[in-house]
Amino acid sequence: MNEIPLDENQEPEEIVLDDPEPVPAPLEQWLRTHADTPEYGADTCGPPVSSPLRRRWRGVAAGACAVVLAAAVITTVAPDPHPQVSTASVPPTAPSPSSDHPDELVSGTSSGCAHSVTEQQIVAAATTSAPVRDGAQAIAVFEAAYYRLRDGARARRVVAGSAAIPGASAIQSGIDSVPAGTTYCVHIRRLDIGLYAVEIHERRPEGPETLWQQQISTSDLDGHARITAIAHL
Incomplete structure (x- = not known):
């Protein structure tokens, strides 16, 4: 092993250590x-x-x-690993009740007239003078008394006393001018509260079908629906 000669005149190198670095604060x-x-x-x-x-x-x-x-x-x-789940039950939405005032009512005696399910009530109201609560039904009762019962007094019963509409005797004269056995089908469509578009399909025993178009207004008087005006179109 070779020895490294030392220079006697060479001073040993001084190793200077840095001061320890301060420990950073937390x-x-x-x-x-x-x-x-x-x-x-x-x-x-x-x-x-x-x-x-x-x-x-x-x-x-x-x-x-x-x-x-x-x-x-x-x-x-990041999403919550344990989300809070509500256990409160949500009540189901209740179905809306069916309206007592349909947008359209059909009534009549003509073959093929797809009258409403309230036809029996309409006939009963025209026959027994039962109270009528709906304007469309009041119109249907008027037509049933006119064509079915051929009774002017019963037809006038669902008309307001102050309405500019002929009295029972004048209505009866109009009924008498219509031949017995005449059939009809009336379509009553609500336009607004108390306002209806009315189409009467009248078929006499001899002759073609006649279409009568009217606009009829009704009002609630003391809890009873009454016809207040009839305008021929």
């Missing part, structure tokens, strides 16, 4: 105090350090900031 401490540091603003991440160690501290602080920000983002965006 992250929580400088997060609480960095806002009060005059050298850094509120948006600066990292504690104030002396100039020789500034560069190294910047690297450590940047890494710490990245960890804190990443944790904040994950906490904000």
Whole structure:
């Protein structure tokens, strides 16, 4: 093994050790105090350090900031692993009740007249003078008394006393001019509250079908529907 000669005049190199670097304060401490540091603003991440160690501290602080920000983002965006599920039962939506005032009512005696399911009630009201609550039914009762019963007085009963419509005797004269055995089919369509478009398909024993178009107004008088006006179109 070869020996390395030593120079007796050469002074041994002095190894100078750096002072130990100060241990950084805990992250929580400088997060609480960095806002009060005059050298850094509120948006600066990292504690104030002396100039020789500034560069190294910047690297450590940047890494710490990245960890804190990443944790904040994950906490904000990540879904709750245990979501709260409401056990309260939601009541089902109740179905809307059917209207007592249909938009269209059909009544009559003609073959093929698809009258409504209230036909028996209409005939009973025209025959027994039962109270009528709906304007369309009042019109249907009027036509049933005119064509079925051929009775002017019963037809006038569903007309308001003050209405500009002929009295029972004048209505009876009109009924008598219509041949017995004449059939009809009336279509009553509601236009607005108390206002109806009425089409009467009249078929006499001898002759073609005749179409009468009217606009009839009704009103509720003391809980009873009454015809207040009849306009021929």
